[in-house]
Amino acid sequence: MFLLITAATLLFGVIFYFLGVNKIKRICSQDDIRPNSLFGYHGAYPAILAVAPALVLLSIWLVCDDLIFNSMLEARFPDDLEVKGRQTILILLAQIRNISDGIIVGQPDEWILILSQQLSAWRANSEVANAIGAVGLSVFCGFIGISRINLNFRARKAVETLFLTGLIICSLIAIITTIGIVFSVIFESIRFFKLISPLEFLTGTVWNPEFEGAERAGSGQQGMSAYGSIPLFAGTFLISIIALSVSVPVGLFSAIYLSEYASKKARATIKPLLEILAGVPTVVYGFFAALTVAPFFRETGGLLGLNVASESALAAGFVMGIMIIPFISSLSDDVISAVPQSLRDAALGLGSTKSEAIKKVVLPAALPGIVASIILAVSRAVGETMIVVMAAGLAANLSVNPLDAVTTVTAQIVTILVGDQEFESAKTLSAFALALTLICITLVLNFFALKIVKKYREQYE
Amino acid sequence: MPTTNTDQLVNASLKLRRKKERRFKMLGILAIALALCFLVTLMVSILSKGIPGFFQYYITLSVDLDRERLDPIGDLSDQSLFDGQANKIVQEAIFLKTGATSRNEKKAVRKLLSNGSDTRLISFVKSNPKLLDSTQKLKFALDDDADSYFRGFVKKQTPEKQRRLSDLQIEYLDTMNKSGLISYQISDYLFFGSASRNAEMAGIKGAAIGSLLTLTVCFLISFPIGVATAVYLEEFAPKNKFTELIEININNLAAVPSVVFGILGLAMFINLFGLPRSIPLVGGMVLALMTLPTIIISSRAAIKAVPPSIRIGALGVGASKVQATMHHVVPLAIPGMLTGTIIGMAQALGETAPLLMIGMVAFIVDVPGSVMDPGTVLPVQIFMWADFAERMFIQKTSSAIIILLLFLILMNGGAIWLRKKLERRW
Numbered sequence A: 001m002f003l004l005i006t007a008a009t010l011l012f013g014v015i016f017y018f019l020g021v022n023k024i025k026r027i028c029s030q031d032d033i034r035p036n037s038l039f040g041y042h043g044a045y046p047a048i049l050a051v052a053p054a055l056v057l058l059s060i061w062l063v064c065d066d067l068i069f070n071s072m073l074e075a076r077f078p079d080d081l082e083v084k085g086r087q088t089i090l091i092l093l094a095q096i097r098n099i100s101d102g103i104i105v106g107q108p109d110e111w112i113l114i115l116s117q118q119l120s121a122w123r124a125n126s127e128v129a130n131a132i133g134a135v136g137l138s139v140f141c142g143f144i145g146i147s148r149i150n151l152n153f154r155a156r157k158a159v160e161t162l163f164l165t166g167l168i169i170c171s172l173i174a175i176i177t178t179i180g181i182v183f184s185v186i187f188e189s190i191r192f193f194k195l196i197s198p199l200e201f202l203t204g205t206v207w208n209p210e211f212e213g214a215e216r217a218g219s220g221q222q223g224m225s226a227y228g229s230i231p232l233f234a235g236t237f238l239i240s241i242i243a244l245s246v247s248v249p250v251g252l253f254s255a256i257y258l259s260e261y262a263s264k265k266a267r268a269t270i271k272p273l274l275e276i277l278a279g280v281p282t283v284v285y286g287f288f289a290a291l292t293v294a295p296f297f298r299e300t301g302g303l304l305g306l307n308v309a310s311e312s313a314l315a316a317g318f319v320m321g322i323m324i325i326p327f328i329s330s331l332s333d334d335v336i337s338a339v340p341q342s343l344r345d346a347a348l349g350l351g352s353t354k355s356e357a358i359k360k361v362v363l364p365a366a367l368p369g370i371v372a373s374i375i376l377a378v379s380r381a382v383g384e385t386m387i388v389v390m391a392a393g394l395a396a397n398l399s400v401n402p403l404d405a406v407t408t409v410t411a412q413i414v415t416i417l418v419g420d421q422e423f424e425s426a427k428t429l430s431a432f433a434l435a436l437t438l439i440c441i442t443l444v445l446n447f448f449a450l451k452i453v454k455k456y457r458e459q460y461e
Numbered sequence B: 001m002p003t004t005n006t007d008q009l010v011n012a013s014l015k016l017r018r019k020k021e022r023r024f025k026m027l028g029i030l031a032i033a034l035a036l037c038f039l040v041t042l043m044v045s046i047l048s049k050g051i052p053g054f055f056q057y058y059i060t061l062s063v064d065l066d067r068e069r070l071d072p073i074g075d076l077s078d079q080s081l082f083d084g085q086a087n088k089i090v091q092e093a094i095f096l097k098t099g100a101t102s103r104n105e106k107k108a109v110r111k112l113l114s115n116g117s118d119t120r121l122i123s124f125v126k127s128n129p130k131l132l133d134s135t136q137k138l139k140f141a142l143d144d145d146a147d148s149y150f151r152g153f154v155k156k157q158t159p160e161k162q163r164r165l166s167d168l169q170i171e172y173l174d175t176m177n178k179s180g181l182i183s184y185q186i187s188d189y190l191f192f193g194s195a196s197r198n199a200e201m202a203g204i205k206g207a208a209i210g211s212l213l214t215l216t217v218c219f220l221i222s223f224p225i226g227v228a229t230a231v232y233l234e235e236f237a238p239k240n241k242f243t244e245l246i247e248i249n250i251n252n253l254a255a256v257p258s259v260v261f262g263i264l265g266l267a268m269f270i271n272l273f274g275l276p277r278s279i280p281l282v283g284g285m286v287l288a289l290m291t292l293p294t295i296i297i298s299s300r301a302a303i304k305a306v307p308p309s310i311r312i313g314a315l316g317v318g319a320s321k322v323q324a325t326m327h328h329v330v331p332l333a334i335p336g337m338l339t340g341t342i343i344g345m346a347q348a349l350g351e352t353a354p355l356l357m358i359g360m361v362a363f364i365v366d367v368p369g370s371v372m373d374p375g376t377v378l379p380v381q382i383f384m385w386a387d388f389a390e391r392m393f394i395q396k397t398s399s400a401i402i403i404l405l406l407f408l409i410l411m412n413g414g415a416i417w418l419r420k421k422l423e424r425r426w
Helices: A002-030 A039-075 A085-101 A108-150 A155-195 A196-204 A230-261 A264-279 A282-305 A311-336 A341-349 A354-383 A386-391 A409-417 A424-458 B007-052 B078-083 B084-098 B103-108 B117-127 B145-152 B169-178 B188-192 B205-237 B241-255 B258-272 B280-305 B308-318 B323-350 B353-357 B378-387 B391-422
Strands: B053-064 B137-139 B181-184
Touching: A002 A039, A002 A108, A002 B258, A039 A085, A039 A108, A039 B117, A085 A108, A155 A424, A155 B205, A155 B241, A155 B280, A155 B323, A155 B391, A196 B280, A230 A311, A230 A354, A230 B007, A230 B084, A264 A311, A264 B007, A282 A311, A282 A386, A282 A409, A282 B007, A282 B378, A311 A354, A311 A386, A311 B007, A341 A354, A354 A409, A354 B007, A354 B258, A386 A409, A386 B145, A386 B378, A409 A424, A409 B258, A409 B353, A424 B241, A424 B258, B007 B353, B007 B391, B053 B084, B053 B145, B078 B117, B078 B308, B084 B103, B084 B117, B084 B169, B103 B169, B145 B169, B145 B391, B205 B241, B205 B280, B205 B323, B205 B378, B241 B280, B241 B353, B258 B280, B258 B353, B280 B323, B280 B353, B308 B323, B323 B378, B323 B391, B353 B378, B378 B391
Parallel strands: none
Antiparallel strands: B053 B137, B053 B181
């Protein structure tokens, strides 16, 4: 149905294009003069008017009709219905929707059947109304466009204005997305902080999310849920440190060698090879960490008499370090190469060796850029998800021992939000609070990195 | 020439300084060698596990395609074939080959065959109805435990209680192998099978099609919007607070961790707008928002690279600003934009975390037919398989990873080729 209406609208667009061109040609042939703009613009103007508003209406309708239906259905729920939170309402709504789609499971209540028939009727009406609305709008706007065409009409100017409006709307998507992210996280976080105080969340040392009233496995006791996020941030911090202690030396020395020592040819081969490491999907790294690196560390640790957990921070951090090597090496390579040759020449001219020139002159000059690249790598490590989910485990241990299993903010977000959620419980909401802190951390890191880079650039240009 | 005090000092220190120089250079080489060594280890580990996963063990059985028993209603419909005795016929064929007669023997032999053997027979009959009422030699997959035995993961020396195959079953497998019934060949299940909990039947078809649908949605949304944004920001936007706000937002979006985009999809598209879970449409929209910054940034670079003389020339012969941009600048920048877009799409293809949040991790057997059907994608399939304990799944996971990497290499290679081919030096 949707496709049919879209096709019809597009067809109207084509028709109005020819109508517009015909009209201006007729006017011109009467007076035998040329119009203000090319004929095509006179056709394009009504065509755009016929297509764009109708398509916008269509997509808004498509998105909003379920929202409206849901609230209408909810208003018709029987009064004596026992509602246990938002979740039951959502389940009932889904049940009604399914029955209306023809999927009937078990013996639904009488009122549910009635409401689902009602929904089917609404849906049919809505489709008809949608079709009429879209087609009507298309024709209406198209004719407005046609009626404006005359000899003095500045068709090109009008089309270009429409075109520019389209461009501006597209560039607004970035802002809308940011607003969407912030809002989708903030509202749920506020609900979470109503249940759990922010102080407890930020300073508590026990992380043990449980559904309300859930029973601890086997113990017969009610689970005590706790939402102290310190262990998660400690885990994130620990894994990031391990990752950086792998990637910073390797990445930095690679960058120095590539930019200062390597021949052009060697550089042209090695740099893309290193960048492959950044292109490998994170799920592949996760698999590699869980199946190759973790057992390797475990066995090596066993030989040395150390007790390495099968899901250790070390394995996850090490593999994450491999992943971010190219971020550090590429960015550092760029900033080192950007240091003016005159500085090197001056140092060499004073009799220093190449390595002394690099250590005492080039690196200090490139330091802000290198720091920025490391900060970006940190923000990358903090936000990395799949490696941690697959290789670091889910045990929220407050530990600085890299051989233990730890968990991270991102891993917790994923485990809490994958699968069925109960949007009333503090457990689900806690994921949003975690996401909020995660966003804040990465944005702050990014802000500083960009600021440093900007400041540094101004020095030499 | 008399040596001064300074010369002596310098000469004395030279040895140490040269040594330090060599050491420093060695450190650089060592770092690169380490990084490359990591890369090689990663690739070797995946390839060594994954290449055997492209093959699996099949058993050749002579099956009696009795029309009466296979197709009781006689119209070759799904219902009729489903009611037929395909399963029994395959089992009888393997009983005949092995000579299993007693209840225990039959039970042992039956477990050597893949659970999907009857479906395989039914689909064979469906595509070759003329062969009914004849005896055909057909190949059926072995169960994953039997498969693991031939690969050497199940060892005879292990005590019977600790392995998944009994002594009797191993004996049968050995005899069948000696009489040449077992063959090791390219696994058709891997490419044409869908999600399955049976390791020997699991395949990537559903996930690959899901990936294709998701990427299509992602491309259709992100390419036009990304290019339009880039054109606006580079060519038309005035320098003011508003433009600055857009640029800050694009930079922020590039920095936000991917898992946050999953939360956005969950909260906005699924909870607020009521779109179904697990569908490629939502997955594509989430990935589109995620790849948007990549496309915008590379498109802007491509537009920037078009020399101003082109614009000035167009304006000089009377084109409007929009005409100069759309007729001259954008066509010249298109190769650069496409390169950036392909790289963005490659990122999207490998992305897992945000798709987990919008429920694309559900176990779905059917191959998605449209963007509104629930489905999964390749990386998520890899994630799910990696969690299964069966030995054969490790190989299948690695094989799926190889296929994913091949796609990525293809896309990135295509981008590089495109850049080389269409690049213009001004």
